[in-house]
Amino acid sequence: MTVPARTIRMEIEYDGTDFSGWQRQSGALPTVQGAIEAALGRIMQENVSIDGAGRTDKGVHARGQVASFATASAMELGRLMHSANSLLPPTIRITAMRPVPDSFHARFSATSREYRYFLLEHPSAIDSRFAGCSRGRPDFAAMNRLAAMLPGTRDFAAFSKEGPDQQGTICTVTSARWYRSGRFYVFRIEANRFLRSMVRFLVAGMIETGMGRIDEAEFAKMLESTRRLPNLKPADAAGLFLWKVRYRA
């Protein structure tokens, strides 16, 4: 029986610690996309190519990554998801799978991405797997004054590893704020798109300011700049989660 190709949408959670990021790479480096494509391909006995909504960097985690793929397989999706999760390492879980119109594309159809960054004052044997560390108490109110500068449409080239051949560095941030949750400082940011390492560069700038090593006016000037900031290192990937991807209802 021949079945017309269908488009499937997945939600995916992963602990990025031991992966070289989302995106498939040639060679032996383990990536999340590579692991999922291998698992689905083995089950459905076809070449599977999946598109993810966010290309998370090496070591970055996801609570709500979304990916889509086309397949000729008619396999029942509950069974496909269950089989894929049995083959995948326990640090990658497909949490939902459903058919969507062929016009759906996880990356191009997304209207916004939300990231969250978890920060601790001190290294922890348990929590540091999923958090960055400021090594001292940052000025929470100051960090929130900086976060309040972020919403709007601007060129974020200064806060990115994006090369000059990329398709533009203009992003629209719709919300950005820090909140407290237990022993964590959490930064929540939503935008239509993000440049490579952008959240980690922004977080690094806010931590440096919160720790008094950069002043607020300097951070504001960094935001106005469109030249890569030479002295800013991205915050530790361990603290960053791709939290949610939104689509037009």
Add this chain to the structure above:
Amino acid sequence: MTVPARTIRMEIEYDGTDFSGWQRQSGALPTVQGAIEAALGRIMQENVSIDGAGRTDKGVHARGQVASFATASAMELGRLMHSANSLLPPTIRITAMRPVPDSFHARFSATSREYRYFLLEHPSAIDSRFAGCSRGRPDFAAMNRLAAMLPGTRDFAAFSKEGPDQQGTICTVTSARWYRSGRFYVFRIEANRFLRSMVRFLVAGMIETGMGRIDEAEFAKMLESTRRLPNLKPADAAGLFLWKVRYRA
């Protein structure tokens, strides 16, 4: 300069995932006690033997393990702690260190231990490192009715791996209850002492009952028994934390 030996008390946090438990072992198996003794010994250039308040099993974590040791070294404790943490793997952190009277012994002086068990309904790529899984929704009220049976002094031999040559199997449980925290069911139990794997056996019995595979009367009968329960496997070590050790004020 000769310094009289002093007794030092430490608080320790660890992610037990990659350790064969707390207790030092001959051979190459990595243990938390072994790692800390090696680090302290290397810094102070003496043989260090530490006593821990709780001998956590392979894979069990600690938020508030307490350990003590005697040393002839006069090294300033802040420096000692900092140096030890630099040598230790990041999954073990000494979080406090202070001198105590020589009569203090982390294990024998402790008046109670508190453990917490974290349980998820479904496996998670991120949370399963620090949680067990019931694979379905347990009956929370039923689990709390079982927990309410636990306080008091009784022989817990049925819920333990303790051999017959051990020093008694009577424990006094002072409090035990389940609560919800986000996506977790958390079991908190405090007792003067715990037998080997006791919390994990109790949790397994409560999960089995909560999932409808054992009825409550049967659990009560298990509590009355003093013979090792042949069909009960301890709950996954990943969910268990030695949370706090208490001492006479």
